[in-house]
Amino acid sequence: MKFLPDYEDIERAHSLIAPFVHRTPVMTSISVNTITAGNLYFKCENFQKVGAFKFRGASNAVFSLSEEEAQKGVATHSSGNHAAALALAARMRGIPAHIVMPSTSPEIKKRAVEGYGGMITLCEPTLQARESTLNEVVQKTSATVVHPYDNFFVIAGQGTAVKELIEDRGPFDLIIAPIGGGGLLSGTAIAAKYLLPSCRVIAAEPAGADDAYRSFHAHRIIPSENPKTIADGLLTSLGQRNFAIISGLVDDIVTVSEEKIIEAMRMIWERMKIIIEPSSAVPLGAILEGKIRVEGLKTGIILSGGNLDLGKLPF
């Protein structure tokens, strides 16, 4: 078994999951292009099933299991989009999904996972409790653990988004993705660099959760400490596989202020009439902040998802 996926694994993932995932649209906006002097193409994973790109990786992990493994189900600890995505993918294959969630998770997130048929085990809200509870679940069920980003099949699955973007609207001079744990970015980098060797791949990260920025420039993983950002999908620390791929393939990682993340989010809502979550706004925020130059460059941007509490908007 290879440790890191390559483009063939992304192609295999795409064939496997195509019947289950949406081939999401690519949108452009004359007014956003005018404001940024860019030529931007947005891959709309906010329209993906469960409202986020996470469903690609989760379904690749679930449908890559052997029949024997599958019968025992899958398990993870997560309270976010990955939990919902894994639950739905498992339901589509007709197998159990065991989701460990902190007891403090908002009701709305628990209901989302239950709505997709996931079986929730609550635990204390500490990383240690989450891991020990997940271990107990696995010992009891022999379910396969699917990590949200540091997982071979998850990375390969996430790479299918940019593969579609390039097939539908490529080539590109530049591709930008947000970075949290690095699942989306590592899959994106593998596919983009294979299909378009001269295309630059840049990641945008909230300044308040800049572990990937610091790790990339220090050439070693520096874990996140007390990250704080409105982009709550990007709070996690880089995974091992993700760091290895990103170190080898990504051209740069830049950081973005909270102010510009919010400004970019509002701009996409107002100008493009689509709902994106704050994490999705980080790449455009980096452009608005002058951290990434797009003038004269055909640029692809992954909008990672559209799940947020509409009752708690920053504007």
Add this chain to the structure above:
Amino acid sequence: MKFLPDYEDIERAHSLIAPFVHRTPVMTSISVNTITAGNLYFKCENFQKVGAFKFRGASNAVFSLSEEEAQKGVATHSSGNHAAALALAARMRGIPAHIVMPSTSPEIKKRAVEGYGGMITLCEPTLQARESTLNEVVQKTSATVVHPYDNFFVIAGQGTAVKELIEDRGPFDLIIAPIGGGGLLSGTAIAAKYLLPSCRVIAAEPAGADDAYRSFHAHRIIPSENPKTIADGLLTSLGQRNFAIISGLVDDIVTVSEEKIIEAMRMIWERMKIIIEPSSAVPLGAILEGKIRVEGLKTGIILSGGNLDLGKLPF
């Protein structure tokens, strides 16, 4: 010159404006279908230029002018989507657009019209002042007045939205549109009844601005008095042409509470990840309120637009 457009006029409009308007996408949502027990297809005019279907009618009016008429420009009084739509259509043809707006209009609406190159004349915020100011502008410029909905070319232009919907995803058993002045609904009814004679066409109107509901059932125009609804695109009273067409072709008009308009709007934002303005939510609101039955019916719904102040949301 005919008083009322028919399907041929909608076809002619479509050929004329096709180079200028977006052929907007049609979206579906498994979760909204599950909630409503329906099979709903949403025509997304929130993605139309200027963010509303109004650009179809305005551009048909502008591009239907003779060269001689066109040179003198177009004029209207409006502070909403029609003003922006007419300004942009005029700019595309390279002719002046004179927009009469009440001095109390929000700055953001003035800037939108100016941004599209419209020339604003401010007036006192009364209907009388708007009309007399418009008359002065027309006497000075000989511009052609383009009424927001009681206009032959505007009605024909608005009918192109449902023509696309039927071409792309038809046939339908039922089509639902919101109603304000009746421009969208009358164009919709002409096209739908021509292309799908057995398809029912139903309009949904806010209970707080129910002049079309009352006029339809009384068989005469009853003007709006102190209408009040969050669906601010639907405050206007029915036009003459619009009433004539609607009386002849529309199967029913139903009213919707504010509560269900807001619930429907939030549902579309959360489940479909798109921004719609309150007026667009009225048809789904009618379904949620039990006013229109969609079970077992293939149903088309026009989402009229996506312009609203994100700083003033009802949730």
